[in-house]
Every structure is written in structure tokens, then in C-alpha cells.
Amino acid sequence: MRTQSESRGEPSPLLELSAVSKSFGGVVAIENVDFQLYAGEIHGLVGENGAGKSTSMKIIAGVHSDYEGQMYVQGQPVHFKSAREALAAGIGMVHQELSTCPDLTVAENVFLGQQPLNRFGTIDWAFINHEAKRLIASLGLDIDPTATMGALPVGIQQLVELSRVLFSGARIIILDEPTSALSPPEVKRLFDVLRKIKADGRGIIFISHFLDDVLEISDTITVFRNGHKVATDPTASLTKDDMISNMIGRGSIGMHMGESADLKGDDAKPIVFEAEAISDGKQLRDVSLKLRAGEITGVYGFMGCGQIELARAAFGKIHLHKGRFMLDGQEISFRSTAAAKRHGMAFVPENRSMMLFRTEPIYKNVSIAILDRIHRLLLKPGTERSITKTHIDDLQIKTQGTDMDLGSLSGGNQQKVALAKWLTHLPRVLILSEPTRGMDVGAKEDVIRIVKGLRDRGVAILVLSSEPETILTLADRVTVLRKGVVAKEFNSGTIHKADLLSAA
Amino acid sequence: MTTPTPVVAGKLKSVLTDQLRNIAPVFTLLALVTFFSVAAPSFLTVDNFMNIMAQVSIIAIIAVGLTFVILTAEIDLSVAAIANAIGITVAYFTVQPDYVNIANLPMPGVIAIVLTVLAAFAFGLVTAFGVTWVGIPSFIMTLAMMQIANGVSALLVRGQIAYKFPDLVTTLGAGDLFGVRWTIIVAVLFLAVGYFVLKYTRYGRYVYMTGGNREAAEYSGVNVKFIIGSVMVICAVCTGIAGMLSVAYYGSAQQNQFDTYLLDAIAAVVVGGTSLFGGRGGIPNTIIGLLVLGVLNNGLDHVQIDSFLKILIRGLILLAALTINVYAQRLKENN
Known part of the structure; x- marks a missing residue:
């Protein structure tokens, strides 16, 4: 069977999946997926976790080689056995967790694995630096090619990785959650770059849970649900509600969840845990915070504002430089995470691999x-x-x-x-870093319900997130961190997403 | 299920993937036993079996400690040197014959033994301190400890050889009980306790989980520094006891006596399938590894092979085991 699109006389797609299925040990991951990506198109891909987006993309990128169905690249049937083969066929992927080398320079990262040599057989540094500069400039960016990668903000690092994928000759670029770690100006810059790439006639697959981002940048949007492709529509004809109802398949409940919140801070509730003007010597400076029994305190800020350090310090993983912690009015200093746990502290870090044994x-x-x-x-x-x-x-x-x-x-x-892990014996204080990051709508709702249930049972909860929706959905009070300093506190009244964004 | 066959095949594949590190050593052992039984009639006898057991018994005691260390994804390269130093220490605390010219410090046997075990404990504590508190990678830290232990050995015997050890040590190292060498009994005891601790105690679980994902263990409130420090101490104490029995077994204590123990002990643990990346394997694996090593060493003698070639063959077997070890890890992680 040949592709449907050709029979309709449209241009042949850059990439096409036809009736592709894949299962893991009897569990169906995707079933009968058809998918087309055209040149000069940004194709948004949305769906809950486990809906089949990642599996489909891993098949395209050559990570999974045992699947049923057929894949075509520029009309030619292909079956990649490895990521290397996919790359050779012009398919490049930028993962959510960047795979750059932080100790190398920007130029070295761009040319990673394919350094051009001069006639003496050594690396041609002048050429590398010059070419990297030119390549990056062609994306409308100005980055010093000799800068050390690790010293750059994560948004820039991501663009450098994107340049590498482009340099390797990729015509089809898969971006997995590219905006999740970016601040709004960084997102805008990424989108400018993506539009330039698109204008070159390349195709981009844009996977994201941030529906606003998908709506803004995509030309076409495909929704996955339970291993099936539910719909592919031009973005112009879609609203966020349409997408959500396609994703969850049960009307669009809670779609405005997290746009604003009525805070219910109650000063009568007893203070359980308190940070007094703490500094870690690096990120945090004079941060003070009170956690009360039966309340959720949200800490909002962009990536790198110090939430990660704050959470670790409270759980005994980072030692304080200045300031102190108080538990039930007593000064306390945890020598280890084990000591923190013994005192009734509990922590779920932002990255699941830090917490779980796969x-x-x-x-x-x-x-x-x-x-x-x-x-x-x-x-x-x-x-x-x-x-x-x-x-x-x-x-x-x-x-x-x-x-x-x-x-x-x-x-x-x-x-x-x-x-x-922490629910069998209720902790006194529960610290949650990015509790809903990268999660689908259904699982998010479940987690929110669980966390609120714990609050109602009297646990003092600290939620740290760079997603305003998470904070607004959960928090009874909000502290906004900016570059390691408390920028603003909200204790009562109604606040909106815009309040958080402007304070951070 | 419309397509049961692929599902069953998939299950089988996943079991194999899961168990490769456990199955491969057993097959290696069976293959070696079969080969030597056919090649040399003197190999498959009860006497020879007891020989093999005696030959691996002292390595087995070290291997128990090393299993703990490797399960946490650390390594201890000082075991041979510490075994040597501790063997010499127990001699140092014992009255020596007149012709042995060592400025030693004789004590009653029990006190000598207690002090010696404490010395092993102290070696372990120093390693633990360096690895957990200072943060020196165990690979380098134990290399330093190897040198330190060798230095202690050198200082205590000053090129001499000691011949006397406390009676209890001599009995356990060189004696037998109803025809079974005491070293075998002690080794079995250590293996049994090691197995119990790793399999059935909370501490054992922490050892596995720390090896499996140290960060996750720490964020789950496990005191990973204590776990890592304690496995280094356990290893040093096991090694020390092996060293005491070993000098008694050979009837003498001198410098650079046990240099082959390091490779043998690591080989036993790794050949048995315990992951060098931590978190997988255990005492049953180590037992198989010890038997593979024992059968190989003993069998090669029975078939009268060039003794220089023997060293090369051992190296190749170790390389094969390491390859399977790393390969099994990759299969499991990609699963």
C-alpha cells in the first residue's frame, strides 16, 4: 500500500510513518500510527505521557529497530538499525536532557564527532571556530565559539546542540520538550531560530507538554492518546481546548487550571519548618521561608533561580554557608539526608532518575x-x-x-x-521539586490530588517549580525567587500567572 | 493474545537478558569441569575436590568482603597488601624462635588476635575515611592503602621471616576437623554470613540500592557515606582474617607473600557475575566465581600445561568474564 498523501496529489512528505506498531513485551506502546512530516513544516506533537509520542520518535530516530509497519524518508522506504543510521539519513534529535560536553568550547561542541582536519592531520582550529561562528550567526545568534559550554545558560547550550544537529546535515529535526527549561525570552529566541530553520525547507517535529508553545510555533499538530494517533490538524483550526479534549478524550476539564489562584495562607497554622536568611555560598542569598502545617508553600522562579539548591539544603544534601533552619522552633542542622529523614523530612527531586532505581x-x-x-x-x-x-x-x-x-x-x-515512598509514614515536611514536570494531564491531576490530600492531613509542604501552572494549582502561599533572592511573597488574595512571571 | 509466540519469545529473551550475568558463570563452570574431567582422570575425585576447596578457601574469605565493596560500585585494590600486613602483624604479636631476628611485641594469643583484628579494622577505617570523608575515589585511595600496608609489612618484619602464630590461628589456618580443613569451614561460614547479611538484612538492601543508584539512595534517606565506609571496613576485616589464616597455612609470614590474592579475589567476584557498576550480583555469584577460579587453577595442573601459558589463560578467562559483565549490564539497562 502506497501513501495516502501521494494519492491526493500533494507533495511527497519528508518523512512518513505508515501503520507503524511497536510493543514492549506484550504491552502495546503504539498501534497503527500514520504520520507525515513535510518540508518547511513545524509539526507539533502532543499527548499524555505514555501516549506513544516518545516511542514513535525513537523509532524515527533509530533507537528502536524492531517495529511493525513501514517508514519512508523522502519517499524511500527505510528501516534504521541504529541512531547512527538515522542520523546518516538526515534525522537529528535534540533530547530534553542535553547531550553537550560542558568542558568543551561552543565550537568543539558544534563539531563534536566530526572535527575537520587540516593538511597535517590535526584539528583545524581556525576553521572550526570560524565555521561555528558562521553557523551560529546564520541562525541569527551571536555566541562566542571559544566560550566554554558549561558556563553558558542552558537555553544557549540548547541552541548550540541544535546547531550541531543542523551542521550534521539533518533535514528532519526532532525536538523533545525544548522549552521546558527555558525562560520566556529564551523561548522567543528559540522560536525565531526554528522559523529560520523551517524557511530552509527542513522539517521539525516539536514535542511538548506546553500547549501554548505548541500552538504558537507549529504549523500542524498531531495528538496522541493511548498509543494511537488521534488527530492531525492545521494549527490555525485548533484551540487549546480542542487539543486538551483530544489528549484526554474526556471533555476539557480543568483546562484553565493554573491560570490564576486564590491563596489561602492562614497565619494561625503552626510553623513547622523555617529557613532563616540562609545562603549556600553560591546560588542562595538570605532566603527566608516559613512552612506551616497543612499548607502548601510554593516557590516559583525560572530555572537556575536557586530552587534546586533550596530544596537540597532543606533535605541535608547541601550545607549552609550562612543562616539556619528551624524545625518546630528548634534550630536544626542535618548532617546527612538520613538525618533529615529521621527528623520527618521528605524530598522528591525534580529528576526522577535521582530518586528511583530503574x-x-x-x-x-x-x-x-x-x-x-x-x-x-x-x-x-x-x-x-x-x-x-x-x-x-x-x-x-x-x-x-x-x-x-x-x-x-x-x-x-x-x-x-x-x-x-514517603506516604507510608506521613512526613512532617514534604519537599517537592517540580512535582508535575514533564507529566501528562491525567497524571498531573492525580499528583495534584495526592499532594493536596497530604496537605489536608497536616503535612507542611514545599513545592518548588519553574512552571507557574504548577505553583498556582497547588500553593496556598507563594514565594518568588529571583537569582537566589526572595523577590516577592504572596500570602493571600487572587494572583495570576502574570503576577508570578513579572515578579520572577 | 493473537500472537502468543512473540510474547513467549519476548519473555524468554527478557529472562535471559535479566539472568545473563548469573547463567554465564554457571555454564563456564560446567564447561571447565567437563573439559578437565575428560582431559585428566585424576581431576574428578573427592580428594581433588577437597583440594580445590582448600585452594580457594582463603581467597573466598577476601572475596566475601570484596563482594560487598563491588556491590556498592567501589573497588578495593589493597586486599592482598592488607592480608599480608595483617598476617605479619599477628606474627609480630607472637613469640618467635630465637633465630628470627624481629624486634617483636609478644602477647598472649587471644590478645594478639584481638589486636590484629583491630589493626585490620583500622586499615578499613582509614580507607573509609579517605573514600567517604575526603572524597578520594576508592580506586586511588586503596592504591595508596596498598602501599601503606606494604610499608607496614616491611617495617614489622624488616626482611625477616616469622614462623610462629597464636595457636588458634595455626589451628584454623593449617589444621582440620574430621579431615576437613578449617580454612574451608571458616570460608563457608563467611560466605554464609555474607549471604545472609546481603540477602536478608536491611543493611544488605542498602548495599544493593547504594550500588544501584547512589543518588537515589541518598535522596531516599539512606546514609550512603556510612554504607560505603562500612563496606570498606568489612572488606578490610575479612581480608585481615584471611591474611592471618594464610600465614598459618603457609607456616611463615614475610613481605610480598600474597601478591596473587588481589587478582584472584577480584576475578572471583567479577567472574561470578557481580556487576562492576554495582547493585547486581552477590555471594552466590561469588561462590560460582570462586569455583571457576579454583577448577581452572587446579585443572590446569592436572592437564600438565605449560605453567607460563597458565598465566595467560587466566588472563583471557578474566577478560571474557569482564566482557560478559559489561555486556550484561548494557542489556539490562537498555531493556
């Missing part, structure tokens, strides 16, 4: 934080499993059982496991 069964992932409560000396796997089973049911974690490897779960379900 190749271990789910029950070991859950029980690791409570083994000391189950038995001082011995393991009781039966108890561990039954506790885990309870959490799997309560939190609606989708899995075949407590002994499945954690790695077999989707991102949202992994996040629930990370939370479940």
Missing part, C-alpha cells in the same frame, strides 16, 4: 525509605510488597504488579512511585 522492582523502590520502620535489622519482603500494593491501588499506579521493574512504568507512574 532496574529494581517497584516494591524495593517504595520500601527503601521505610525499611527502618518495617524492621530494624531484617527485611520483610512480604510487608514491603503489601505496603506497595496499597500504594499502587491508592495512587492508581498502572502496572502489572509490585515486582515489575520500575523502568517498565511510564513517567507519570514513576513519579507516583517516587511520591509513594
